Amino acid sequence: MNARFERLAQRVRDELAAAGLPVVAPGLDDELAVGAAVRISSWNQHFGEDPEVLVSWHTSPRLRSRATADLRRYAAPTPAVVLGDQVHRAMSAAVTAILSAAGFTVRASGNDYAPFDVLVVEGPDFRTPPVWSELAEGPDRTEDEPAK
Template structure:
């Protein structure tokens, strides 16, 4: 039986997953909300595995639109192996996983192809950055124009 990781490790995985979601949204990618019904979801799916094994941790996958997935299921059920949806889905997955990898690595994450044999088209994200994100508020954005908070200045003045 697989053992679960401790509370500290799980909390770190949750932090990395949340930060990865934020970075991917900041880049403009749609991100699947945790717990969203699979029939309604499309975009980047970031999940946390609570188990202590090589395949555990933070996983990232691309979920194509429900319509494309429906076409794939239909072709598979009818054994239509030459259906163009299969090749298109492969190209989509390759492109999106490459883009996700580039975005996360640029933001300071460690990204690798999944070690989980049951999830071949996913990425593992074993570690993430701890500093401020590149898209975060800058100090100069927090300063109100025309107001001084230093000595000698008037915080209540009207210097606009």
């Protein structure tokens, strides 16, 4: 994988965790995952394009299991399917708002098979520390003064 996209994905994980969202550990089995899953997709490299950083939301395994079973069993949406859909909509909007506020450029993935995924187009300058990081403190600066 390209190191630039790995750094971007890690910065996305850090920002979402700083906002208080649970973040899925890279490599964790999908059956156990709950929260924001940040991954690098290299599928579009087959077409000569760069990899993409995507954020998906994983509801609890129990809700996922129930909604999936209901989709197979019933023609009309059940309460579990409706709840899962609404959670994905809400979390996609929340992830978009959080990352946008942190200086990332994001948009909907445009993937019909994963309509609530968020595509991270680019992030803030890596040389700029995130707003949640500790500020450099010196003897000539008080807590209320901005860093120079």
